[in-house]
Amino acid sequence: MLIKKSKDELKNVKQNMVEDTIVENVSAETDTDAPLKKTTKKATKKTKSETTPKKETVSKTKKVASDKESKKSSKSTDKKVSSTKTASSKKKTATKKTTKIASKRTIKKASSSKKQVTATVEYYDLPYRYNQTVVKILAQTPTMLFIYWDISDDDRNSYIQKYGESFFNDTKPVLIITNKTMNYTFEVEINDFANSWYLPLNDPDCDYSVELGRRPKYPNNQNNTNNMIMNNAEKDNTDNDSEIKYYQPLDNYIYICTSNDMEMPNNHILFDRLGKSVFFKNVKNNFIEEKYISSLSFITNIGKVYNIYDLYKEMYKDEINVEDLSSDKLNLNLSSSGGSSSSSTFK
Amino acid sequence: MTKEKGYVSFVLHAHLPFIHHPESEDYLEEQWLYEAISETYIPLLLNFQKLVEEKVDFRITMSLTPPLLNMLDNKLLQERYIKYLKKHIELAEKEVVRTKYDARLNELSKYYLDRYTNDLHVFKDVYNCNLIQGFKHFQDIGVLEIITCGATHGYFPILYITEQTVKAQIAVGVQTYEKYFGRKPRGIWLPECGYVPEADKYLKEFGIDYIITESHGILYANPTPIYGTFAPIVSPEGVIAFGRDMESSRQVWSSINGYPGDFNYREFYRDIGYDTDYDYIKPYIASNGVRVHTGIKYYRITGKDCEKDYYNIQWAKDSVEKQTGHFFDCRNAQIEHLAPLMGNPPIILCPYDAELYGHWWYEGPYWLYILFKKIYYDDCNFKLITPSEYIDKYPLMQVSTPCRSSWGANGYSEVWLNPTNDYAHRHLHVAGDRMVELTHLYPNEEKDSLRRKALNQCARELLLAQSSDWLFIITNGTMVDYAKKRIKDHIGRFTKLYYQIKNDDIDEAFLKDIYKKDCIFPEIDYMIYY
Numbered sequence: 123m124l125i126k127k128s129k130d131e132l133k134n135v136k137q138n139m140v141e142d143t144i145v146e147n148v149s150a151e152t153d154t155d156a157p158l159k160k161t162t163k164k165a166t167k168k169t170k171s172e173t174t175p176k177k178e179t180v181s182k183t184k185k186v187a188s189d190k191e192s193k194k195s196s197k198s199t200d201k202k203v204s205s206t207k208t209a210s211s212k213k214k215t216a217t218k219k220t221t222k223i224a225s226k227r228t229i230k231k232a233s234s235s236k237k238q239v240t241a242t243v244e245y246y247d248l249p250y251r252y253n254q255t256v257v258k259i260l261a262q263t264p265t266m267l268f269i270y271w272d273i274s275d276d277d278r279n280s281y282i283q284k285y286g287e288s289f290f291n292d293t294k295p296v297l298i299i300t301n302k303t304m305n306y307t308f309e310v311e312i313n314d315f316a317n318s319w320y321l322p323l324n325d326p327d328c329d330y331s332v333e334l335g336r337r338p339k340y341p342n343n344q345n346n347t348n349n350m351i352m353n354n355a356e357k358d359n360t361d362n363d364s365e366i367k368y369y370q371p372l373d374n375y376i377y378i379c380t381s382n383d384m385e386m387p388n389n390h391i392l393f394d395r396l397g398k399s400v401f402f403k404n405v406k407n408n409f410i411e412e413k414y415i416s417s418l419s420f421i422t423n424i425g426k427v428y429n430i431y432d433l434y435k436e437m438y439k440d441e442i443n444v445e446d447l448s449s450d451k452l453n454l455n456l457s458s459s460g461g462s463s464s465s466s467t468f469k
Numbered sequence: 470m471t472k473e474k475g476y477v478s479f480v481l482h483a484h485l486p487f488i489h490h491p492e493s494e495d496y497l498e499e500q501w502l503y504e505a506i507s508e509t510y511i512p513l514l515l516n517f518q519k520l521v522e523e524k525v526d527f528r529i530t531m532s533l534t535p536p537l538l539n540m541l542d543n544k545l546l547q548e549r550y551i552k553y554l555k556k557h558i559e560l561a562e563k564e565v566v567r568t569k570y571d572a573r574l575n576e577l578s579k580y581y582l583d584r585y586t587n588d589l590h591v592f593k594d595v596y597n598c599n600l601i602q603g604f605k606h607f608q609d610i611g612v613l614e615i616i617t618c619g620a621t622h623g624y625f626p627i628l629y630i631t632e633q634t635v636k637a638q639i640a641v642g643v644q645t646y647e648k649y650f651g652r653k654p655r656g657i658w659l660p661e662c663g664y665v666p667e668a669d670k671y672l673k674e675f676g677i678d679y680i681i682t683e684s685h686g687i688l689y690a691n692p693t694p695i696y697g698t699f700a701p702i703v704s705p706e707g708v709i710a711f712g713r714d715m716e717s718s719r720q721v722w723s724s725i726n727g728y729p730g731d732f733n734y735r736e737f738y739r740d741i742g743y744d745t746d747y748d749y750i751k752p753y754i755a756s757n758g759v760r761v762h763t764g765i766k767y768y769r770i771t772g773k774d775c776e777k778d779y780y781n782i783q784w785a786k787d788s789v790e791k792q793t794g795h796f797f798d799c800r801n802a803q804i805e806h807l808a809p810l811m812g813n814p815p816i817i818l819c820p821y822d823a824e825l826y827g828h829w830w831y832e833g834p835y836w837l838y839i840l841f842k843k844i845y846y847d848d849c850n851f852k853l854i855t856p857s858e859y860i861d862k863y864p865l866m867q868v869s870t871p872c873r874s875s876w877g878a879n880g881y882s883e884v885w886l887n888p889t890n891d892y893a894h895r896h897l898h899v900a901g902d903r904m905v906e907l908t909h910l911y912p913n914e915e916k917d918s919l920r921r922k923a924l925n926q927c928a929r930e931l932l933l934a935q936s937s938d939w940l941f942i943i944t945n946g947t948m949v950d951y952a953k954k955r956i957k958d959h960i961g962r963f964t965k966l967y968y969q970i971k972n973d974d975i976d977e978a979f980l981k982d983i984y985k986k987d988c989i990f991p992e993i994d995y996m997i998y999y
Contacts, residue, residue: 395691401867403865
């Protein structure tokens, strides 16, 4: 079954999407390779056909793990999930009639073939979030870092407990990027609408880590304090018995989470790091020998080997995207997957 | 023949994602396997056989990935391939009748009838429906070196955030290889040539000697390899890396003057699935009525922006002769130039997707056959070699760490990590972490216990979700819905099982059902994630 969807959906990949449902008849036999006798199969986005006479089984199997994840998520998430659920339940109602007809047919066929037929309905959606406090970083290119993050509900609540109800309104998320190799850090302001970010970097071939934190929107501003006092006042009014809670001031940066370390790829020939000698290893006996490469003849030879790549640059200068080929930066457009790769002809 | 001054090594990477739908025959994606068998795998085997029969001493290296091996070994898919062939033979027979009005077309239709009929004979009678044995035979007689790949072609530079998932990709890749070929693999094709030094220790742990990298995997290595891509390097952990030669790659891949673009070669995009009358072709296209490629194509590339001329088999063969001569001369010149600059004789490594040969470039397998004959018979300063043979002959190599790289567009991870597919990575990472968590919560479960089966299935689902193909397809914008659905299905099944295991509430019927569909790696042991 192949269902076509519009390309616009690519933009909405982070949202819960109503997914195609496949209804399958599965033989009770355990032989995995044997072709299965189908009675009815598949449903598109618009229609569903169910082959099992037991409605309960269907609803049970439809409870996917993603629901569990969603339940734990924040209010806004719940709204989204519930809207999806409503949509899907509407669909169910709309297609009830079709379902019944399909079921009848199935039963007929099943009884005639005298085979026990059970059905499993599978309906999956990716969890909206995992309710974890996490920052992960990946290298997209030598100078482009991909970062994704989330803060768990428990952690959110603990910040609210500590800093007041309006903590997330009064603060803004920031990423602090540390280049561990060159020993510097810088900060990037992000926003609460995003959960991932592409971050350009200046220095490839370095080790990075990223810290997620929050900073007051109005540092040293009375607003924050007022807000906190107001919060406390409100609390006092509504619950006289409760202990008066003093929130911590919001003047400083608040640390949330640190990412994994990521070494960015290198993007040039490292002639500058080539010393006077290099080491050679005999992989059969693990014997290592040092070769001095500072002699003129050696340098000439290395130069000739690498000149060949310059020659290629000249030979193929008319090719599309062949540019930026300086002596220490080679063109990389030879890569197959981006060109007329054969694997792309299948996929 | 003069003494060889250098070597050329062809490496063909044969891979398709695991596509197995016992629940329906309507998945068009399943046809990728059948097309690849008919257009690439069988033609390669037949050409290898011809070379052996003609006593031509040749060497070639192929990676046969674990998903491909599992599919080639799958009874249901074997049966469906036979069905596919019979349908094609029926169509070709009709074509012989339909094209009677034109002698040239009629000759071509008879050619296709012969070809599909022969495929059926070769598949059923010669290889007993299992092509793996065919490839194994050529490995056993020493002309083909088969290497392995990551279990499901998971892309290491993204997965290694949870290192055990990379370890599992390698472990299962090696185990699958051993199952089918009865020995350990010496080399591995890193999925998408995605190299990270963090994987080296696992490669060594599972006995891998060498990897293949994109050119800059070597050229940007640290310290700079003094012989460029013309000699392998060894990483501090002991993994040997061969880099792709840029010039020979360019001669094949170039979009402007690459070999497959020769005007006499068969035009891929003119197929009777699109060109013939709809009612006539309807029984042979997609079941939902969408026109698709049938594999029967009557035109040659002819030229740019011109009316297409009929394909002429002899003209195509003439072009093959001409091009192999060009390739042969270029390698001779290249090696002549390089040999005096090197410590050991240079090796020119030519890695390609196997499916380029035959599927995309129809004449590709024949091109290899003619080239290999030419190298054997003509006066030449180089010989064909496999990477293993080269290592054994010339074990002294520079110590250097390859550059983090891939063979994707622009050389790094953009193909598998970009705004179209980046949503998937957090799910893959969480599932990887959860798999590791499960192995620590429930280590060494009893054999045949339900929980062990569930844990093993979790491992299968995770591996299938990690396939780099889904991310690639989403980027490419081809079968996007299918690729997205596969990620959702495998993550969904994994997550559901994860909770069932943790709640001690495993639904046996559900487990059986998903095993029927995702039956890859029947012998998997989830403890590889420990």
